[in-house]
Amino acid sequence: MTMHRAPRCLMIGLMACLTATEPGAAATPPWLRDLFPSTYRPLPREDTLIVHATILDGVGHRIEDGALLMRDGRIAAVGPHLADAKAHMIDARGRWITPGLIDIHSHDGTYVVPITATDEDASDVSELSDPNAADSWIETAINPQDPAFARALAHGVTTLQVLPGSSPIFGGRSVVLHPIPATTMQAMKVPGAPWGMKMACGENPKSEDAEKRRGPTSREGEIAFIRAAFAKADRYRQAWGRYLAGQGTQPDDDARLDTLAAVLDGRIAVHMHCYRADEMAVMLDLSRALGFRIAAFHHAVEGYKIAPLLARAHVCAAVWSDWWGYKMEALDGIRENAAFIDAAGGCAMMHSDSPFLGQWLNIEAGKAAAAGRRAGLDLPPEHVIGWLTANPARALGQETRIGTLEPGKDADAVIWSAEPFSVYAHADMVFIDGAVAFDRADPHRRPRTDFELGRTPPEAP
Amino acid sequence: MIRAARIAALAILAALPPWAQARAADGPVPVIAIVHALAMPVATPPVADATILIAGGHVRSVTTHGPVPPGARRIDARGRIVTPGLFSAATQLGLVEVSGARDTDDRTVSRGPLGPAFDVQYALNGHSSLLPLARADGLAWAMSYPGGTQLAPFAGQGALIHLRPSGDILAHAGAAMVAAMGDIALAPAGGSRAAQWVLLRAALAEARQPPSAHDPASGRILAPVDRVALAPVIAGTMPLLIVANRESDIRQAIRLTRETAIRVVVLGGAEAWRAAADLAAAHVPIILDPEADLLQTFDSLGARLDNAALLAKAGVEIAFSVPGNGIYLSYDAGLDLREGAGIAVANGLPYAAALRAITAAPAAIWGVRGAGTLVSGAGADLVLWDGDPLEPASSPALMFIDGHELSLSTRQSALRDRYAPARPDAPPRDTALPPAYR
Numbered sequence: 001m002t003m004h005r006a007p008r009c010l011m012i013g014l015m016a017c018l019t020a021t022e023p024g025a026a027a028t029p030p031w032l033r034d035l036f037p038s039t040y041r042p043l044p045r046e047d048t049l050i051v052h053a054t055i056l057d058g059v060g061h062r063i064e065d066g067a068l069l070m071r072d073g074r075i076a077a078v079g080p081h082l083a084d085a086k087a088h089m090i091d092a093r094g095r096w097i098t099p100g101l102i103d104i105h106s107h108d109g110t111y112v113v114p115i116t117a118t119d120e121d122a123s124d125v126s127e128l129s130d131p132n133a134a135d136s137w138i139e140t141a142i143n144p145q146d147p148a149f150a151r152a153l154a155h156g157v158t159t160l161q162v163l164p165g166s167s168p169i170f171g172g173r174s175v176v177l178h179p180i181p182a183t184t185m186q187a188m189k190v191p192g193a194p195w196g197m198k199m200a201c202g203e204n205p206k207s208e209d210a211e212k213r214r215g216p217t218s219r220e221g222e223i224a225f226i227r228a229a230f231a232k233a234d235r236y237r238q239a240w241g242r243y244l245a246g247q248g249t250q251p252d253d254d255a256r257l258d259t260l261a262a263v264l265d266g267r268i269a270v271h272m273h274c275y276r277a278d279e280m281a282v283m284l285d286l287s288r289a290l291g292f293r294i295a296a297f298h299h300a301v302e303g304y305k306i307a308p309l310l311a312r313a314h315v316c317a318a319v320w321s322d323w324w325g326y327k328m329e330a331l332d333g334i335r336e337n338a339a340f341i342d343a344a345g346g347c348a349m350m351h352s353d354s355p356f357l358g359q360w361l362n363i364e365a366g367k368a369a370a371a372g373r374r375a376g377l378d379l380p381p382e383h384v385i386g387w388l389t390a391n392p393a394r395a396l397g398q399e400t401r402i403g404t405l406e407p408g409k410d411a412d413a414v415i416w417s418a419e420p421f422s423v424y425a426h427a428d429m430v431f432i433d434g435a436v437a438f439d440r441a442d443p444h445r446r447p448r449t450d451f452e453l454g455r456t457p458p459e460a461p
Numbered sequence: 462m463i464r465a466a467r468i469a470a471l472a473i474l475a476a477l478p479p480w481a482q483a484r485a486a487d488g489p490v491p492v493i494a495i496v497h498a499l500a501m502p503v504a505t506p507p508v509a510d511a512t513i514l515i516a517g518g519h520v521r522s523v524t525t526h527g528p529v530p531p532g533a534r535r536i537d538a539r540g541r542i543v544t545p546g547l548f549s550a551a552t553q554l555g556l557v558e559v560s561g562a563r564d565t566d567d568r569t570v571s572r573g574p575l576g577p578a579f580d581v582q583y584a585l586n587g588h589s590s591l592l593p594l595a596r597a598d599g600l601a602w603a604m605s606y607p608g609g610t611q612l613a614p615f616a617g618q619g620a621l622i623h624l625r626p627s628g629d630i631l632a633h634a635g636a637a638m639v640a641a642m643g644d645i646a647l648a649p650a651g652g653s654r655a656a657q658w659v660l661l662r663a664a665l666a667e668a669r670q671p672p673s674a675h676d677p678a679s680g681r682i683l684a685p686v687d688r689v690a691l692a693p694v695i696a697g698t699m700p701l702l703i704v705a706n707r708e709s710d711i712r713q714a715i716r717l718t719r720e721t722a723i724r725v726v727v728l729g730g731a732e733a734w735r736a737a738a739d740l741a742a743a744h745v746p747i748i749l750d751p752e753a754d755l756l757q758t759f760d761s762l763g764a765r766l767d768n769a770a771l772l773a774k775a776g777v778e779i780a781f782s783v784p785g786n787g788i789y790l791s792y793d794a795g796l797d798l799r800e801g802a803g804i805a806v807a808n809g810l811p812y813a814a815a816l817r818a819i820t821a822a823p824a825a826i827w828g829v830r831g832a833g834t835l836v837s838g839a840g841a842d843l844v845l846w847d848g849d850p851l852e853p854a855s856s857p858a859l860m861f862i863d864g865h866e867l868s869l870s871t872r873q874s875a876l877r878d879r880y881a882p883a884r885p886d887a888p889p890r891d892t893a894l895p896p897a898y899r
Contacts (some may be wrong), residue, residue, distance in 0.1 A: 327561030
């Protein structure tokens with residue numbers, strides 16, 4: 001960008017500047033244009049002081065008889081003794097407070113319940129026309145009326161990343177949402193949260209391609225496909241670089257290469273579906289060779305076998321507590337997976353991958369931590385809560401905004417009826433940006449989707 | 462020399478896989494006394510500071526602070542909970558190893574003529590790697606049911622399995638005749654649930670008539686082998702397990718049992734709470750998923766977490782089967798059965814009813830006498846827990862089947878031990894060699 005052109009950009013407006021077709025007018029390459037900007041606004045809120053709770057702050061502290069002050073949608077203070085005469089006060093004696101849970105791997109809004117034959121014929125979870133669907137943005141498929149959003153919210157989830165499925169090798173861009181009631185995706189979209197890009201290795205893409213008789217049919221073919229795609233994207237990126245430096249003509253804008261170029265630029269991190277340890281090790285080497293960053297391996301059922309390697313690479317692992325065995329690459333799943341990844345100094349996270357588990361992330365972490373404790377590891381609740389909060393915030397690149405109850409962060413918090421990893425615990429109240437998004441005791445703060453309206457009774461008979 | 466040989470023999474025993482160890486331990490066992498237990502016999506109220514006597518593969522007594530016979534092996538429970546071995550009312554354990562690898566999956570017959578005659582007893586694999594894990598999570602009994610056939614609406618016959626470590630798990634073949642109704646099995650019926658019910662009723666009517674060589678209508682639906690398979694259903698000795706979630710199908714199941722002598726059990730029952738009073742009146746038990754509250758399909762729009770609580774309150778016999786995306790049904794059949802029971806308690810079901818739904822209730826539904834309770838004379842399948850058994854974070858500390866203490870080792874625990882991070886208090890491990898040498 002040259003100095004004399006900058007004012008002109010500002011004069012014609014930011015969007016026009018970013019999408020300019022005039023040679024040399026564009027200030028930035030096209031791959032970070034947000035075509036569907038967030039219109040999210042926090043729900044109506046008041047400053048709130050919650051007192052007499054056991055607080056797990058997500059940073060590693062446990063505060064007995066603690067208080068949490070939320071002011072203007074931010075965490076104002078956390079501590080043993082707080083006061084604010086003007087704030088609405090909630091007595092949470094005997095109850096627990098944690099940061100809002102973050103589900104790093106959801107398909108809500110695209111795997112929409114109730115599932116019907118329509119989904120079997122053509123699902124929105126993955127775009128299947130090509131093994132490279134990097135040009136698909138999952139946000140363009142989100143159905144806000146999926147009842148699974150409200151179920152996730154009712155069980156403590158305040159932020160979730162919806163990822164494309166694992167049938168294509170390049171699944172496309174992810175989106176980060178608040179699971180709040182809305183009529184548009186844009187109204188759920190977390191402002192400023194970066195996209196991720198879904199990639200997949202192993203059985204899923206190759207079996208999809210073998211079935212469709214197109215694309216790679218083997219693990220080695222998948223790797224070759226990835227190399228070729230990134231090589232092409234790199235040429236595209238360089239062509240844009242030359243153009244933006246005032247040399248050469250403007251390249252054609254290619255939505256598929258845009259996403260991959262943003263990945264090579266380090267502006268979009270990869271969320272990599274992989275099961276086996278050997279496959280993850282190959283992907284780590286490949287990411288270094290080609291210059292892309294893996295934020296997290298997803299599923300990673302053999303993550304425990306290479307826990308130190310994952311920790312050294314600063315790559316998180318999103319895992320289940322006990323899913324194993326249902327396919328060949330899942331045979332070696334063990335319940336200590338998260339705990340062993342954690343013990344090596346790595347970044348362990350629990351994920352749902354399904355609307356079913358999206359409601360029980362707290363129990364998932366409880367099961368995984370219990371297995372780790374039985375294996376001799378010290379895993380107190382104040383540490384384990386990080387698997388559902390601080391660690392996924394980091395993998396989303398949102399660690400400065402969410403994931404802990406530190407002053408200045410978004411006031412996303414949950415009041416639990418009991419120790420949050422217990423099967424008996426309920427999310428009593430869920431706050432997003434300081435607003436009550438769910439209240440188990442108040443029917444007017446328990447969202448019901450349009451789909452449920454007139455179909456299912458809200459209360460017991 | 463003798464000493465060395467004895468040590469070598471012990472070393473060999475220790476190196477045997479868990480099932481082989483248990484087999485080696487078969488044979489006469491001494492009387493066992495578990496003392497200072499919080500016993501939950503299920504059939505009777507909990508007993509604090511209980512002494513539980515086990516002999517000859519059976520529970521002898523559960524008494525408060527009871528005496529320990531001389532020579533008995535004494536186990537101090539230190540106040541921890543002892544329950545019967547758990548019973549899953551419906552799983553597919555023993556029928557599938559890797560569900561994604563179809564040559565290891567015997568649950569469903571997708572070609573060929575068999576309908577009601579399809580019988581999973583012949584496919585049971587007592588050495589499936591899924592079984593030791595289910596046992597290590599407290600499971601002693603299960604009904605393993607088939608996935609489907611091409612003769613709608615029949616899925617075939619389920620079998621009762623007793624998770625004996627010897628691998629001899631078949632306890633009773635022909636435990637249930639399974640018929641799948643509603644959206645999960647429309648295709649074989651031609652696309653309509655109306656056809657499913659007509660086909661079911663027509664097949665039952667046909668099985669009721671003696672075969673006639675002269676009647677051209679005879680044998681229209683059923684092959685002779687299927688007619689034979691349905692005979693015990695007609696006679697009321699084999700329950701008909703109807704898989705159904707929508708209220709209309711559940712009411713059809715009630716109607717069927719009222720009009721015939723057929724014993725009907727419903728599996729699924731997402732909307733069963735809507736027919737709770739009629740289910741109770743018709744004595745139709747419901748095997749339900751206490752974790753189901755998503756509107757998974759149009760058949761389950763009424764799914765709710767207090768389904769179990771509402772049914773129990775109405776007097777319906779309930780038992781649990783926790784499918785958990787299809788994975789928990791078999792791969793974690795013990796752990797997640799308990800989790801489901803815990804979730805039912807969190808949503809209003811009394812604790813005793815939840816424990817009964819994973820012990821005595823399925824035993825009663827499937828007619829297994831002496832399973833699922835700790836009453837005197839019951840089979841000595843029992844678990845000493847390290848915490849609350851309905852918390853999935855808890856685990857068995859000791860488990861007995863037929864009075865034999867089991868190894869709780871599994872393939873997973875072997876992987877765990879192989880890859881566990883080095884503990885500061887552990888002797889140094891040779892890290893120069895790959896884990897496969899450990």
